[in-house]
Amino acid sequence: SxxxxxxxxxxxxxxGKTATLTCNYTNYSPAYLQWYRxxxxxxxxxxLLIRENEKEKRKERLKVTFDTTLKQSLFHITASQPADxxxxxxxxxxxGFQKLVFGTGTRLLVSP
Amino acid sequence: GAGVSQxxxxxxxxxxxxxxxxxxxISGHTALYWYRQSLxxxxxxxIYFQGTGAADDSGLPNDRFFAVxxxxxxxxxxxxxxxRGDSAVYLCASNLMENTGELFFGEGSRxxxx
Numbered sequence: 582s583x584x585x586x587x588x589x590x591x592x593x594x595x596x597g598k599t600a601t602l603t604c605n606y607t608n609y610s611p612a613y614l615q616w617y618r619x620x621x622x623x624x625x626x627x628x629l630l631i632r633e634n635e636k637e638k639r640k641e642r643l644k645v646t647f648d649t650t651l652k653q654s655l656f657h658i659t660a661s662q663p664a665d666x667x668x669x670x671x672x673x674x675x676x677g678f679q680k681l682v683f684g685t686g687t688r689l690l691v692s693p
Numbered sequence: 694g695a696g697v698s699q700x701x702x703x704x705x706x707x708x709x710x711x712x713x714x715x716x717x718x719i720s721g722h723t724a725l726y727w728y729r730q731s732l733x734x735x736x737x738x739x740i741y742f743q744g745t746g747a748a749d750d751s752g753l754p755n756d757r758f759f760a761v762x763x764x765x766x767x768x769x770x771x772x773x774x775x776x777r778g779d780s781a782v783y784l785c786a787s788n789l790m791e792n793t794g795e796l797f798f799g800e801g802s803r804x805x806x807x
Contacts, residue, residue, distance in 0.1 A: 589733075601772065622699075624798030625736065670735050674794045679749045680726065681796055683735035692790055 583608045587671055587684035595692055600658040602645075602687045604671030610649045611673035617666045627688050628669075650668065661691045695719075698797035699785050705805045706775055710715040714802045725768050726790030726796060727760055728784040736784055742768060775806045 584607040594600050598616045604614065613632045617625035630639045630646045631654065643655040658665050668686040698717040706712055716738070718725050724743055728736035738752040742762045757775075762768040772779055782803050786796040 587735075613794075622800075623788075625796075625798050626798070627795045630795065672735075680738045680741050680752070681794060682738060683728075685733070685735045 582672070583611070583682070585671060585682060585684040587687045589687070591688040591690055593690045594661055595690065596662060598661055600661045600665065600689055601602065601690070602656040602671075602689065604654040604656065604667050604684055606652050612657055613674060614645075614647060614654045614671045615674070615681065616643075616654075617670040617672065617683075618644055620624070625689055645680075649684055658689075661689075663691045663693050665689060666686055666691050697760055697787055697797055699783075699799035699802050701802055702800065703803045706797050707731070708777060710776060710806075711777050712772045712775055712804060714772075714783050714804070715800060716766075716768045716770070716778070716785030716787075718766065718768070718785070719780065719797055720766075721789035722789055722790050722797070723765070725762060726786045727770050728786065730782045732739070739783075772804075775805045776805075780804055780806045782797055 586605045600671040607651045610633050613630055616628045617632045618628055629638055629640055629645045631645045644657045646655045668688045670686040672681045674681055700715045706779045726741050727739040729739055730736045740747055740753055740760050741749040745762055745765045760770045782801040783800055784801045786798045788796050
């Protein structure tokens with residue numbers, strides 16, 4: 582069955598640097614991938630969606646790529662700020678478009 | 694309200710008790726989802742409603758878990774004979790099925806079973 586994997590280890594970077602988070606899937610390419618941000622004690626908040634036929638999507642300081650050859654999506658935050666510290670979740674919609682399946686998330690810590 | 698509302702925000706109960714968790718989705722959203730999230734894990738799918746009917750309940754762990762959405766709006770997740778392993782944050786989300794599946798989440802109900 583399809584699995585989605587994110588690095589469970591926290592990513593620590595310095596303010597101003599670019600943070601890059603990885604999401605890998607195991608089998609078929611999903612129609613699209615979504616990225617969410619989750620702060621402690623809060624529900625996830627949608628950030629970006631990228632379709633299978635799109636290589637890259639941008640929104641302000643955020644950029645998402647989708648490489649169907651590598652079966653991977655990368656999520657970048659440029660000019661990172663301490664306020665970007667949170668857990669970032671990758672998710673794909675199953676083929677029936679009935680449920681969003683999440684990875685475990687990667688915690689990002691941006692130090693001043 | 695403007696967002697997805699979940700009540701209670703915190704629930705502490707004893708093993709074996711019955712619990713109800715409520716979700717009030719964004720007005721007009723036809724799809725409603727329940728997820729469960731344990732510490733350090735991503736949200737785990739439980740059940741999905743399209744309107745009043747459960748279109749996919751494959752994530753419900755066993756028959757102690759049940760969810761309803763009688764009028765196609767508010768939903769209640771019901772857990773019978775709670776066990777300590779049921780302790781988690783229960784998240785509700787909604788969306789418009791016309792869009793590409795972006796989910797709008799509530800803040801969750803934290804359930805602790807002692």
